[in-house]
Amino acid sequence: MEFVVASSVGLLTAAGIYLMLRMRTFPVVIGLALLAYAVNVFLFASGRLTLNQPPVQIYDGPWSDPLPQALALTAIVIAFGMTAFTVILALASYLTTGTDQLDMENTDPEIAPPAAGSAQKSGERA
Amino acid sequence: MMSHWIVIPIILPSLMAPLLVLVARYDMTLQRVLSLVSTTAILAVSVMLAFAAASGTVEVYELGNWPAPFGIVMVLDRLSALMLVLTSVLALAVLVYVVGTDWDKRGAHFHALYQFQLMGLAGAMLTGDLFNLFVFFEVLLIASYGLMVHGGGKARLRAGVQYVIFNLAGSTLFIFALATLYGITGTLNMADMAERAQSLPEADVALLRTGAAMLLVVFAVKGALLPVHFWLPNTYSHAPAPVAALFAIMTKVGAYAIIRVYTLIFGPEVAVTGTMPADWMMPAAVLTVIAGMVGVLAGGNLARVVAFAAIGSMGTLFVAVAMFTPESTLSALYYMVHSTLAAGALFLIVDMVQARRGTCALHVLPPIAQTGLIASLFFAGAIAMVGMPPLSGFLGKLMVLDAVRDHGGMGWIWAAILAASLIAIVGMARAGSQLFWKPHAEEFAASENPAAAKTAQPVALPVAAVLGLLALIVAMTVGAGPVTAYMHDTAGQLFDTSDYISTVMGRN
Numbered sequence: 001m002e003f004v005v006a007s008s009v010g011l012l013t014a015a016g017i018y019l020m021l022r023m024r025t026f027p028v029v030i031g032l033a034l035l036a037y038a039v040n041v042f043l044f045a046s047g048r049l050t051l052n053q054p055p056v057q058i059y060d061g062p063w064s065d066p067l068p069q070a071l072a073l074t075a076i077v078i079a080f081g082m083t084a085f086t087v088i089l090a091l092a093s094y095l096t097t098g099t100d101q102l103d104m105e106n107t108d109p110e111i112a113p114p115a116a117g118s119a120q121k122s123g124e125r126a
Numbered sequence: 127m128m129s130h131w132i133v134i135p136i137i138l139p140s141l142m143a144p145l146l147v148l149v150a151r152y153d154m155t156l157q158r159v160l161s162l163v164s165t166t167a168i169l170a171v172s173v174m175l176a177f178a179a180a181s182g183t184v185e186v187y188e189l190g191n192w193p194a195p196f197g198i199v200m201v202l203d204r205l206s207a208l209m210l211v212l213t214s215v216l217a218l219a220v221l222v223y224v225v226g227t228d229w230d231k232r233g234a235h236f237h238a239l240y241q242f243q244l245m246g247l248a249g250a251m252l253t254g255d256l257f258n259l260f261v262f263f264e265v266l267l268i269a270s271y272g273l274m275v276h277g278g279g280k281a282r283l284r285a286g287v288q289y290v291i292f293n294l295a296g297s298t299l300f301i302f303a304l305a306t307l308y309g310i311t312g313t314l315n316m317a318d319m320a321e322r323a324q325s326l327p328e329a330d331v332a333l334l335r336t337g338a339a340m341l342l343v344v345f346a347v348k349g350a351l352l353p354v355h356f357w358l359p360n361t362y363s364h365a366p367a368p369v370a371a372l373f374a375i376m377t378k379v380g381a382y383a384i385i386r387v388y389t390l391i392f393g394p395e396v397a398v399t400g401t402m403p404a405d406w407m408m409p410a411a412v413l414t415v416i417a418g419m420v421g422v423l424a425g426g427n428l429a430r431v432v433a434f435a436a437i438g439s440m441g442t443l444f445v446a447v448a449m450f451t452p453e454s455t456l457s458a459l460y461y462m463v464h465s466t467l468a469a470g471a472l473f474l475i476v477d478m479v480q481a482r483r484g485t486c487a488l489h490v491l492p493p494i495a496q497t498g499l500i501a502s503l504f505f506a507g508a509i510a511m512v513g514m515p516p517l518s519g520f521l522g523k524l525m526v527l528d529a530v531r532d533h534g535g536m537g538w539i540w541a542a543i544l545a546a547s548l549i550a551i552v553g554m555a556r557a558g559s560q561l562f563w564k565p566h567a568e569e570f571a572a573s574e575n576p577a578a579a580k581t582a583q584p585v586a587l588p589v590a591a592v593l594g595l596l597a598l599i600v601a602m603t604v605g606a607g608p609v610t611a612y613m614h615d616t617a618g619q620l621f622d623t624s625d626y627i628s629t630v631m632g633r634n
Contacts, residue, residue: 020295025287032294039301046309068308071257075301078264082297085271086290092275093283102291104284104360 005045012038025090025100029083036079043072129178132187132202134171135210135248138164143241150237158225161237165221168244169214172207179207180612182619184629186254194254194630195318201254201630204616205459209251209382212463213375215598216470217244219591220372223474226587227481229368232277239276243269243372250379254630256307257314259383260300263348267293270376273369274361285364292357296347299340306337317630320391320623323398331398338392338399342384342406349380350440351407352414358437359421363429367477370429374469377440378462385447385455389620390627394450407448408535412542414441419546422553428479428486431557432472435511438546439465442513445539446526455617457525460610464518464602468510471595474588475504479561481583488557493565496585501562503592508554510599513547518602523547525610 012034019031047065055066094100142164150156178185179202187200221240230236246266253259275286308314310330311322326334343354350358362370392399418438425431443465446458480486482494513519523543530539602609
């Protein structure tokens with residue numbers, strides 16, 4: 001079981017990093033999602049791998065460690081929310097600028113974006 | 127023993143933010159009033175907490191009354207109190223500026239996001255639990271993503287995507303590091319982990335070092351340490367300038383986390399990590415100083431110039447942090463407070479220039495409205511930022527230089543900091559003369575820059591905000607004695623961890 005878990009964490013991380021280096025929003029978002037899976041499995045494994053053990057310490061042992069399960073839940077929620085936000089932001093960026101490249105040339109900051117449209121958009125985003 | 131005041135800087139903004147969205151959504155005046163009241167109250171509580179912490183006691187707040195290694199604790203010591211006051215002072219000044227310039231009307235929910243940002247910052251500085259630190263990092267980052275793209279616009283959205291993705295990668299690494307540390311030590315409470323790291327079986331040492339190193343990289347990302355600094359210039363120059371002014375504290379959160387974790391858990395005398403954090407950080411910090419200040423010269427527009435100056439100042443700060451002695455930490459704290467105020471003030475000035483000029487690119491355009499006033503503010507801010515006398519940047523740099531006297535590579539560090547300061551002076555002087563001086567030397571047709579022909583902007587609140595920050599810098603210079611005395615005690619408390627650990631673990 002250790003081999004399966006370890007290699008799946010490794011594979012997911014490698015695939016995630018590879019996709020992140022593609023520097024276009026869609027592969028990068030998928031890559032981030034893969035990295036989030038990898039880190040959740042890794043977090044879960046940090047409480048040691050046990051099979052069929054209760055996480056509640058009301059029975060006589062052995063137990064599985066309940067804390068990494070709670071941490072993984074927290075991490076899942078955060079990763080889920082962030083992936084959703086990134087997708088929306090990447091979409092807004094693609095529709096506004098017409099490109100999904102992550103690299104950007106060195107431009108001067110804009111100070112007066114179209115007021116009405118942007119207010120509406122950021123309202124939707126928030 | 128347990129005072130509920132400790133948790134107020136977290137609870138208050140977290141209640142205020144949903145209130146702003148739900149109750150005050152369509153009423154900008156009410157939003158501003160609530161936001162200002164909340165931020166002022168946080169400042170008042172922070173100052174009160176700082177006075178409470180000044181006596182040297184470590185106060186622990188057990189959330190849900192769960193005792194330390196099992197529940198999450200908030201810990202108030204001198205360092206957290208100092209950071210809280212710094213955060214809330216900067217936040218109040220930036221908020222006054224935002225209200226004075228109508229920046230909050232350029233998009234929805236500015237004030238709610240701002241309150242969530244403050245909640246995350248306060249939480250990150252108060253927590254005594256590593257996973258909780260991660261959660262508060264996420265809170266402040268999520269709010270900052272919203273603030274970063276506030277107002278919209280093409281370049282800002284693209285820079286926002288970069289910023290979000292870079293930080294998400296950083297957060298993933300954060301969890302990897304935490305899971306490694308938890309897997310070995312079986313705890314996430316900083317004080318508990320500090321104890322367990324000292325008595326670790328030989329077989330686990332390598333893994334713990336790996337976890338500590340990963341954590342260092344994560345905090346270096348937040349603190350914009352070379353080579354993971356490259357998110358900063360685009361983010362700071364494309365974010366709304368007042369938001370960039372608030373972000374001046376975000377890099378310091380990285381520095382705070384490094385100071386906290388690598389004195390408390392992996393301190394210099396802990397055998398597991400030894401001098402590893404120092405050995406890694408010092409060269410990186412020196413390179414950061416150089417890269418930042420060269421960037422000041424090559425910036426091309428005022429926002430980037432100031433962003434690179436912020437990177438350079440983080441480098442100077444990390445040079446002091448990387449020494450890990452009480453004296454160097456004292457200088458790091460002084461320079462940290464100074465550079466936060468200076469960077470905040472300068473970003474506000476960048477926004478003043480942009481608003482009147484239509485652009486902050488460094489080519490010569492007709493003189494802007496209120497040019498004398500803004501030029502003098504920029505002059506003062508730039509002097510503070512590059513560390514020239516008479517302002518506190520000079521004192522801070524002097525203390526940093528003095529603190530590295532015992533380091534083996536002292537010659538290199540001094541050469542880098544001093545040369546970089548000279549380059550920064552040239553860069554700032556060039557930027558200032560292009561913006562404020564040369565316009566008076568040339569003749570312009572009236573139609574050449576319609577943006578500059580705009581009538582003068584309201585100045586009362588914005589100038590009050592900038593002057594407030596500059597006044598604090600002056601106060602830090604004049605009152606350097608009492609300020610450094612507090613920081614001296616702070617550094618002493620940081621390196622004497624026994625009191626912190628025993629208080630958190632409930633043995634006092």
